[in-house]
Amino acid sequence: MTAAAPTGATEEPSEVPLVASIDVGTTSSRVILFNMLGQEVSKHQIEYSTSASREKYAPVGKRRHSVDETTAAAAGGGSDSRRASRASPPSPAQPIFSAEGIAIEANEYLEIEDLERPSVPTLSFPRAGWVECNPLGILAHVVQCFAANLVSVDRVNGSRVSNGLAPYRIRCVGIANMRETTLVWSRKTGEPVVPYGIVWNDTRTSAIVTEKRNSTPQAVQDRLRAKTGLPLYSTYFSCSKLRWLLDNEPAVRACYDAGDLMFGTVDTWLIYHLTSNRAFVSDVTNASRTGFMNLDTLVYDDELLNYWDLARDKVNLPRIVSSAEYYGDFALPECVRTNLTPVAWSLLTDFCARTPAVPIQGCLGDQSASLVGQLAFKPGAAKCTYGTGCFLLYNTGTKKLISSHGALTTFGYWFPHLENEEHAQPHFALEGSVAVAGAVVQWLRDNLRLIPKAEDIGPLASRVSDTGGVVFVPAFSGLFAPYWDASARATIMGMSQHTTASHLARAAVEGVCFQARAILKAMSSDAAGEGRKDRDFLEEVADGTYEKAPLSMLAVDGGMSRSKEVMQIQADILGPCVKVRTSASSECTALGAAIAAALAYEKREDRVLWKDLKDVKKWVMYGGTEPGNRPPVDEESFRTRIFRSKSIDTERRRKWKLWEAAIERSRGWMNIVEQSTHDNATAKNM
Template identity: 75%
Template sequence: MSPDTMTASESLSNSYVPLIASIDVGTTSSRVILFNQLGQEVSKHQIEYSTSASKEKFAAAGRRRLSVDVNFGEVREPQPIFSAEGIAIEANEYLEIEDLEIDKFGPTLTFPKPGWVECKPFNILAHVVQCFAANLISVNKVNGNRISNGLPPYRIRSVGIANMRETTLVWSKETGKPVVDYGIVWNDTRTVDIVTEKRNNTPQEYQEHLRSKTGLPLYSTYFSCSKLRWLLDNEPAVKESYERGDLMFGTVDTWLIYHLTSNNAFVSDVTNASRTGFMNLDTLDYDEELLDYWNIDRKKINMPKIVSSSEFYGNFEVPECTRETLTSIAWGILNDFCQRKPSVPIQGCLGDQSASLVGQLAFKPGAAKCTYGTGCFLLYNTGGKKLISKHGALTTFGYWFPHLENEEHAKPHFALEGSVAVAGAVVQWLRDNLRLIPKAEDIGPLACRVPDAGGVVFVPAFSGLFAPYWDADARATIMGMSQHTTSSHIARAAVEGVCFQARAILKAMSSDAFGEGKVDVDFLEEVAEETYEQAPLSTLAVDGGMSRSDEVMQIQADILGPCVKVRRSPTSECTALGAAIAASLANPNREDRVMWKDLKDVKKWVFYGGIDPKEVPEGKIPTPQVKIFSSKSNDKVRRHHWKMWEAAIERSKGWMKSIAEDEELSNGKATLQV
């Protein structure tokens, strides 16, 4: 019995329990999660990518054996795989790790040159299909038990997609296959020469004009525009396809929707399209001036239609090209699923950080979220107001749910975004380089063995400083050590370094949102003596690896102070949940939304377990299924520590530039002496 055929179940009951499937493609893994109305995971399957680095390490190890079993032969030493947060993971029933020994397609993630990061588009598609099949098999088993016990079965009603942004893929309109067998990942830096040349040859006034359209810093290797330009300049096959009008350009969301819909829908939602550098935030469409700036001829390239985050894109269908990657059982179950009536639509799409904002239920203007992964990503919801930051943040879209009845909620919602380059990565460094801790999870307990950092300040700028400082020449520094300093002080200073950077971004964002006419005002401190409700930012919603530590989140709350409470989500999969919410709200008619009816309904079910607090007598309001961390810090001590942090930042800036200038000066003196 297929998990989504209703013949057996209808004989027992006319009802079913609706589920929404979320496809979540990150930098290092692909997963599919099935959510119920409470925002709980009913089923989940994940494939964690191995990398070219893993393959080289495996080969270098000479395939060492740990033991020999008489029945099963030689056993190889397992290679460690780490999540984006630096947590060691092992394969289990719900999590696979790419097997580089048997995968003829090679690793999904590769690093061909220093600073280059590539992904295989076909692998990503195949992994998503495999994860979807695994979930169907799992739900099939569960439904058998539910039906035998007189319970209604589960049924998937729609699909949402969350994906890493900016990653750039190109494929052929004629064949649907990649023109080159790789995509350029968001954190690839090969385009540094392109963006540097653009910056040097563009007047400052014109730079600001273009930035007002995109909301993005023009000269970052981060965004898709320079990546597409590099492919056209360096890959003859891409250039030839472009000249023929055959080239299709898109980010990961576009690639997946194109191949997973029966109508090959060629679309990108606003949260992804706004990261390409080609989209005008005001018109919600591609801008000819921006395309001309990057020397892209709109008539020669196929670009996806820009759509909302929550609407019907097409019905789910498994592409034939993935058949060889599946077992016959999995292929059969997927085919049964695709042939059922009514068809299952793909109707939700969000870039990963926007999906996290939605999954954290940060719907109100002024709400903010922080995801602690390898780095930190902070989004600050500004509602329908587009703000171009004067303090180092960039402007993007949070979401667009056009079918909501409330006119304000139905408008595209803007957000300010800031990134911290190093978060979980500093924990990895403490574990792997300094060997202070055996596991990433030990960082919180070690840091809390001491009440403070003992005067130590750790600026974890291993690859420069991101928002709001934007100094690529900065480097990591540890200051203020003495003979009293212990491993606990260093661990605490490292955690505080991440939390201080998050505070710096939130301070910059609140200044953008509320600082008109006010200079050098710290809005996170200004309202400390006023009522909590008057704060421009009252809650920071958190998720991601480091957020799982109570100790780390308490440190974050103490650094933010009494104006801002830290709220940890009841689900660790906020990104995938955000895509599910987008899919649920896509139906134009409210009565057709089988999971959640509107944003308030989402909060009622996910935070309060289906109970509306307004309908409960006073004093019996259910406790939200979230954990809140409030500051326990002393105002004077907290402000002193912030001044120490700012001083340390100033001493960390310009390190590489200073060295280069010193070397240049030394070389000049040597020449003169000769």
């Protein structure tokens, strides 16, 4: 698909510029090539093999979604079976859970050529609560995906040129990645010190963070949290993971004592190995998740390093950089050569030899990348990704806010070369998560069998105008932000003989939407400032202007966002202050990294895809259409749909009070169960 020519163009372009986006997630890696419309020109994805899947696993997952599926196979190759594995024997498939209780399915695929060859899984679960990744495996997957896209584009370009069309050309590369995952390698060799990295949702550091909490005065805790924006005592972040490696892996400790230890998250690992200058950097959105960076100074803080007993002269920390600047030219790491066919290796070698060289110059942590890919650039804009759970980010602009409601403070993005002074400054965000979203739809489908397919939930819920008084609190694994009650459990209240499957379906959907509202209410209260936190800003319209309210727009993506019925329910629950907007792309995270890379050029004239954030919106959301020719804001745009509340004020507020009452009744249930079990055991022993 060819991108439309910029307004005023009088001749066909000699080439169609593309930006490549590397997107490394928890269970897969992908590389996507985007044009200026934000459309996917080529895509290749590899699902990770795991040690918690089926009886056998393979180093290279099932390939999918490239322009030419037959050419993609040419990029494949086996992983290096000589690398040691710490994986436990394969066990039956089961979900793993994040620190927020969000389920992550362990995926595994087999290919014919891999059946006879034992291999190292990309994800391993050696003990309960432990989640490890293979750093070299991730690197190999990324290069394989990149090669597959080159194979596809090479074929497509041959056809395009023969038909008189301009060929595609990759101009720059961006990276999005799972955050907090901790990797260590040797400065001398570039090889991992241990053959695994600790993934963000690993919980092995529980004892470390508990000891820290018990031994740290409250005043110190408050001061350190103000510096990092993070809860100090979560297993989520990189700081405790690095401490665990130093305390438990002799090889890591020896490397540290010798001053040879390099620490980084996935972005740092990839950029280091994929740049010709071995750039050792981490962008602010990733560095802010380590627990070592000061949000005000944008550098590693001595007090934070000392708190985790780290010596600056013994551990090499990546230089903290912006999300959009030149890091280095794309290079091919020799260590993955055995993972590629000769054809793929030759194409990559030619790609790296291009003049001018192709730079890697965009980097964002996955949730920040999603915020950018959702085009939520204005302060007061928020995004919600509806997966198994929900991740919500709220753009607070250049203002750093430390939440009093349990949200995290993080960076949204930093694009320093934009001409607008405010847009060129680092942008902060508040982050919160909902443990159960799509999981409740799966529960209705698989456990209660109310629907045959997940996409049937919207139509079923819309058969009734309300829940008939039913309230469903889907706290299957406790309540998270902003309630934070691990002892709570799911409850369904208010049922009668009148209750139908449609009432239950609607109550389940509303339960997800009410949780999202609760987080957004807390975030808007944080944004409003001290002294105004008891007000419900989602119930106030500021002169009818969304941009003047603490929260103006919720951009949505993910499975549930594809249901117009569900999104209308979400808009009705949020009320008239907030509009809900579906995403312009199904790959918001990868698109965000692509936008960062395209805006990294210092000179405006060098930005051949988009000139600035306004230009990004023009092309990605409106297909290049000028403002005067666009549909009204309440109508569906070229690539998005807008939902606004149709609810009656009194009815919406009544339902919110019912929700809050249901929350109170669901709290503390497991405490009661445990006490009852204890009392029963005591009675039997008497």
